[in-house]
Amino acid sequence: MTVDTAAxxxxxxxxxxxxxxxxxxxxxAGRRWFERSGAILLLLPGAxxxxxxxxxxxxxxxxxSVGLSGxxxxxxxxxxxxxxxxxxxxxxxxxxxxxRIAVVTTLLSVALAxxxxxxxxxxxxxxxxxxxxxxxxxxxxxxxxxxxVLTMIGPGGMFARMAHHAGLQWPQLVxxxxxxxxxxxLMWHEVPVTLLIVIAVVASIPRDLIDAARNLGADxxxxxxxxxxxxxxxxxxxxxxxxxxxxxxxxxxxxxxxPAYPQALPVTxxxxxxERAHWEVASAIGLIVAVTTIAVLSxxxxxxxxxxxxxxx
Amino acid sequence: MNPVWIIRGRFARSALGxxxxxxxxxxxxxxxxxxxxxxxxxxxxxxFPPDVVPASLSLANWDHMLAIPELLESxxxxxxxxxxxxxxxxxxxxxTGFSLGRGRARYMRVIEVxxxxxxxxxxxVLAVGLGAVxxxxxxxxxxxxxxxxxxxxxxxxTIRIVAATARAIPGDLLDAARNLGAGxxxxxxxxxxxxxxxxxxAAALLSFIGSLEEFLLSFVVGMPKVQxxxxxxxxxxxxxxxxxxxxxxxxxxxxxxxxxxxxxxxxFLKQEYLAAGFGKA
Numbered sequence: 001m002t003v004d005t006a007a008x009x010x011x012x013x014x015x016x017x018x019x020x021x022x023x024x025x026x027x028x029a030g031r032r033w034f035e036r037s038g039a040i041l042l043l044l045p046g047a048x049x050x051x052x053x054x055x056x057x058x059x060x061x062x063x064x065s066v067g068l069s070g071x072x073x074x075x076x077x078x079x080x081x082x083x084x085x086x087x088x089x090x091x092x093x094x095x096x097x098x099x100r101i102a103v104v105t106t107l108l109s110v111a112l113a114x115x116x117x118x119x120x121x122x123x124x125x126x127x128x129x130x131x132x133x134x135x136x137x138x139x140x141x142x143x144x145x146x147x148x149v150l151t152m153i154g155p156g157g158m159f160a161r162m163a164h165h166a167g168l169q170w171p172q173l174v175x176x177x178x179x180x181x182x183x184x185x186l187m188w189h190e191v192p193v194t195l196l197i198v199i200a201v202v203a204s205i206p207r208d209l210i211d212a213a214r215n216l217g218a219d220x221x222x223x224x225x226x227x228x229x230x231x232x233x234x235x236x237x238x239x240x241x242x243x244x245x246x247x248x249x250x251x252x253x254x255x256x257x258x259p260a261y262p263q264a265l266p267v268t269x270x271x272x273x274x275e276r277a278h279w280e281v282a283s284a285i286g287l288i289v290a291v292t293t294i295a296v297l298s299x300x301x302x303x304x305x306x307x308x309x310x311x312x313x
Numbered sequence: 314m315n316p317v318w319i320i321r322g323r324f325a326r327s328a329l330g331x332x333x334x335x336x337x338x339x340x341x342x343x344x345x346x347x348x349x350x351x352x353x354x355x356x357x358x359x360x361f362p363p364d365v366v367p368a369s370l371s372l373a374n375w376d377h378m379l380a381i382p383e384l385l386e387s388x389x390x391x392x393x394x395x396x397x398x399x400x401x402x403x404x405x406x407x408x409t410g411f412s413l414g415r416g417r418a419r420y421m422r423v424i425e426v427x428x429x430x431x432x433x434x435x436x437x438v439l440a441v442g443l444g445a446v447x448x449x450x451x452x453x454x455x456x457x458x459x460x461x462x463x464x465x466x467x468x469x470x471t472i473r474i475v476a477a478t479a480r481a482i483p484g485d486l487l488d489a490a491r492n493l494g495a496g497x498x499x500x501x502x503x504x505x506x507x508x509x510x511x512x513x514x515a516a517a518l519l520s521f522i523g524s525l526e527e528f529l530l531s532f533v534v535g536m537p538k539v540q541x542x543x544x545x546x547x548x549x550x551x552x553x554x555x556x557x558x559x560x561x562x563x564x565x566x567x568x569x570x571x572x573x574x575x576x577x578x579x580x581f582l583k584q585e586y587l588a589a590g591f592g593k594a
Binding site: 061119146161246266274283 | 472557
């Protein structure tokens with residue numbers, strides 16, 4: 001502050017010292033006021049909107065699932081909706097189906113993205129073009145990917161037609177009970193997202209560390225196993241959690257490419273809400289999805305705290 | 314990321330490059346060619362297996378989609394919604410992002426996590442929860458309702474980008490301006506705002522494309538009265554009745570703005586914006 005005042009005194013024509021001091025005091029007070037309450041005032045619009053947009057639906061789902069959000073039948077506290085959801089084998093299958101899609105998609109996406117990232121660590125002609133191409137799915141909606149996959153590997157798709165000419169039988173990959181078609185479309189979007197995060201994580205690893213290891217005689221494999229892999233684990237697992245949450249709650253792709261039975265949980269939930277107007281049941285499913293998400297997130301933070309200690313040790 | 318390893322043999326390097334570029338091109342180009350072919354199928358002849366190429370091509374599907382009001386109406390509605398969402402996100406996200414980027418108070422960590430929560434909760438939970446709230450207060454199946462619900466998931470992206478930009482402004486620059494006699498207002502006007510503009514533009518661009526492509530929340534809140542372009546695509550892909558030729562037309566219309574945005578981002582913007590913006594779509 002003293003430097004400030006001195007500099008300002010030099011830069012301007014000298015003002016009456018009294019006025020100067022009052023101005024300075026006002027400015028300092030203003031800055032202090034801004035630092036205290038101004039920051040909160042500025043935070044309010046965005047953070048307030050998000051807080052409302054998170055609290056309202058969760059409250060609605062919470063109250064709705066126990067029959068307290070009064071739709072038609074009147075408000076009465078009951079756990080009927082949960083009883084319906086837990087007793088229905090269709091709901092159990094939907095939950096397991098969504099869970100399996102999410103786990104399989106997450107594992108495949110992370111594995112593929114990690115492999116691609118490793119390939120991209122080599123210098124080869126066309127490397128930049130590949131990185132650019134890999135970003136295309138980031139801006140292309142999953143629905144377009146669904147169309148592309150449907151016309152490529154679906155029954156009557158490009159590959160099926162080519163296989164026919166080669167005299168081969170093309171397997172059913174869309175509307176299949178294993179959800180393979182769904183996984184493929186979800187991967188179209190999740191692999192580049194994961195790849196981008198993995199690249200950022202690897203780029204943040206100090207180059208000196210790698211050079212030092214190589215100078216000390218470590219070969220490429222050792223550098224990868226002992227330095228890159230351990231340092232990449234936290235970032236890559238964060239990407240995996242994001243992929244899991246995204247795919248566990250996926251609606252559009254399973255609704256188009258899923259089998260008639262089992263349906264994905266979000267598809268069941270949307271049907272209950274939009275077509276049957278069973279708010280209580282839809283709310284109960286929504287809470288189950290939310291609780292699963294929170295469980296995965298807290299498990300992640302628990303495990304991450306562990307890896308931090310391992311790396312430090 | 315710069316390459317870490319160099320392959321010594323010139324032949325091995327070229328072979329690896331050729332293989333990877335070839336596979337990448339196959340994965341991306343073949344589906345797009347197929348989409349174009351589907352949109353050009355002659356409806357009188359059709360395109361039935363096992364033909365690899367349609368027997369006859371025509372622009373009939375394009376003529377049909379442009380003749381019925383559904384496509385252009387959905388496109389117009391999507392654009393209006395995208396503009397409104399972009400404006401709302403900028404107005405709400407600019408002060409918050411700036412404050413989050415520059416603030417050092419302890420509660421900033423909490424706000425940072427709060428801002429991320431819409432990206433950590435599956436969209437379906439927010440969609441049905443907000444959908445039910447909106448039905449009760451009469452915002453369901455209105456353009457305003459769709460704008461508000463999209464803002465909930467796009468605003469975090471805006472805030473993160475603005476915050477990252479504000480954080481990157483060097484404190485020395487602000488001190489220098491103050492030392493040279495600039496008041497708070499002058500510092501804001503001549504130093505902070507010009508440095509924030511690239512971030513604000515990047516955030517606006519990504520909000521716009523995010524809104525244009527958002528499906529789930531718009532679907533639950535807007536159907537059937539407020540139909541956006543992705544909802545039309547969903548309908549033709551089998552949500553209503555599967556008509557692949559019409560779906561191809563809608564998909565290609567939707568693909569153009571996406572690729573334009575990617576080109577602009579690639580050409581003019583720093584790469585961090587894409588990473589911050591597409592953590593989740």
